[in-house]
Amino acid sequence: MAYRKFKLALIVRIAVIFMLLMALTFAIHNLDFITNTLIAVITIVPIIILIILALGNLFKFITSRHKSIHSFFESVKYRDLSQWFNEDSGPEDIRELHKHFNEVNQTIKNINKEKETQYLYLQKILELVDTGIVAFSIETGSVLWINDSFKKTLDLPTLKNIRFVEKRKPKLFKDVFKTNHTKGKTISVDFEKNKIKILISSSHFKIENDAFKLIVLQNIENTLNQNQSEAWNKLLRVMTHEIMNSIAPISSLAETLQGKIMLSIDDSANNPLEINDVYTSIESIHKRSEGLMKFAKTYRGLNKITTINTSIVFVNELFESISNLLQPSLISKNIALEFDLEDPKIQLEADVSLIEQVLINLILNAVEACKNSENPSIILSASKTGEGHIILNVTDNGKGIPDEIVDKVFIPFFSTRKNGSGIGLPLCQQIMLLHKGEIQINTIENKGTVIRLVFPTDFKG
Numbered sequence: 001m002a003y004r005k006f007k008l009a010l011i012v013r014i015a016v017i018f019m020l021l022m023a024l025t026f027a028i029h030n031l032d033f034i035t036n037t038l039i040a041v042i043t044i045v046p047i048i049i050l051i052i053l054a055l056g057n058l059f060k061f062i063t064s065r066h067k068s069i070h071s072f073f074e075s076v077k078y079r080d081l082s083q084w085f086n087e088d089s090g091p092e093d094i095r096e097l098h099k100h101f102n103e104v105n106q107t108i109k110n111i112n113k114e115k116e117t118q119y120l121y122l123q124k125i126l127e128l129v130d131t132g133i134v135a136f137s138i139e140t141g142s143v144l145w146i147n148d149s150f151k152k153t154l155d156l157p158t159l160k161n162i163r164f165v166e167k168r169k170p171k172l173f174k175d176v177f178k179t180n181h182t183k184g185k186t187i188s189v190d191f192e193k194n195k196i197k198i199l200i201s202s203s204h205f206k207i208e209n210d211a212f213k214l215i216v217l218q219n220i221e222n223t224l225n226q227n228q229s230e231a232w233n234k235l236l237r238v239m240t241h242e243i244m245n246s247i248a249p250i251s252s253l254a255e256t257l258q259g260k261i262m263l264s265i266d267d268s269a270n271n272p273l274e275i276n277d278v279y280t281s282i283e284s285i286h287k288r289s290e291g292l293m294k295f296a297k298t299y300r301g302l303n304k305i306t307t308i309n310t311s312i313v314f315v316n317e318l319f320e321s322i323s324n325l326l327q328p329s330l331i332s333k334n335i336a337l338e339f340d341l342e343d344p345k346i347q348l349e350a351d352v353s354l355i356e357q358v359l360i361n362l363i364l365n366a367v368e369a370c371k372n373s374e375n376p377s378i379i380l381s382a383s384k385t386g387e388g389h390i391i392l393n394v395t396d397n398g399k400g401i402p403d404e405i406v407d408k409v410f411i412p413f414f415s416t417r418k419n420g421s422g423i424g425l426p427l428c429q430q431i432m433l434l435h436k437g438e439i440q441i442n443t444i445e446n447k448g449t450v451i452r453l454v455f456p457t458d459f460k461g
Helices: 002-030 037-077 092-128 148-153 163-168 170-178 221-266 275-300 315-332 352-370 424-434
Strands: 132-137 143-146 185-190 195-207 210-219 311-314 336-341 347-350 377-384 390-396 438-444 448-455
Touching: 002 037, 002 092, 037 092, 132 148, 148 210, 163 170, 170 185, 170 210, 221 275, 221 315, 221 352, 275 315, 311 315, 315 336, 315 347, 315 352, 315 377, 347 352, 347 448, 352 377, 352 390, 352 424, 352 448, 424 438
Parallel strands: 336 377
Antiparallel strands: 132 143, 132 210, 185 195, 195 210, 311 347, 377 390, 390 448, 438 448
């Protein structure tokens, strides 16, 4: 709107000057300056005066607006946003122009205020965090910004220039300020009375033509000590859980075997001792004991394993070993353990001891899940897909797993049981990963759970 009014006023002034010039030209061309000099002068002089006045008005019209625009840009240039342009007097187009100038000034004020608020907010956050932060000029060493955590961690006073540290603590200066830690690194810092470990990283940035270095560090001494203690506790829980899972069926089988032997000793005629049963039971105890020993050694270096001791095994032999080991204890709990083998000739390439450990874990979890069911049953089945994958399923008719926690069961140390360690399923998953397979869960709450162990077709251990 202001521009249109300005353009209209400018056009009118130019048109008036043009008409006056045309009138002057006409007068000069038609008047006789020789015979009627007085009339010619009286006619031409007023026209010239009007032209001068019109040009003066045009000059004032343009310069007054240019002056306002120049004044506005000067105030922006020098950030003098306190200047207020008069909106109450003067031509309408200038008043409207001043109004827009004031709006722009106010907008810039608001932006600056928001930036200042954000800066103060960020500064407060950086002051409160435990992470030490410092930024300084690479060329001069002048500190651009530093928080209290940085000074507290390195036991430094108020720091204006890092050259102060270079003079007082040259080794600290070299390790922290001079050395680049672009990828992050843990270093030890020596003080007079103690030594701490810090996690440090650094990066470079530029502000205009000045290069700066940003250093971020954190004292991890206490965290390392705490993590080390927690790691030991978790390791003990893991080992205890897995050992108990293997010892419980061994103990149950040994107790059953002991009972048969005692009955045979007391009354050998009515309770003859079946040597084959004794041999089978002892063999199961022996195998599981060996498996337990191997598991302990394997778990000790589980994260370092690159290869596992695999062999080709018939799945029915694996199922038979599980049956011999677990059937006695499950019968005493009135829980049916069934086996469903699609093809007796199905073979599996696996580390037998570790896969036995996985199946024992899954079956014992199934026992816990279906112990309150009306007719508790567990089915261990095996099949082969068209693509050649071997699938082992552990199916139970227990309480199932609630939807809200089914995604958490593979998180180490997560357990829904009061006395559970939360490491059984994560360990099963880890063992399956070592076999380049996967473990899947399908569950319906209050109806049961199916856990699938999927083995690849081309796995070569």
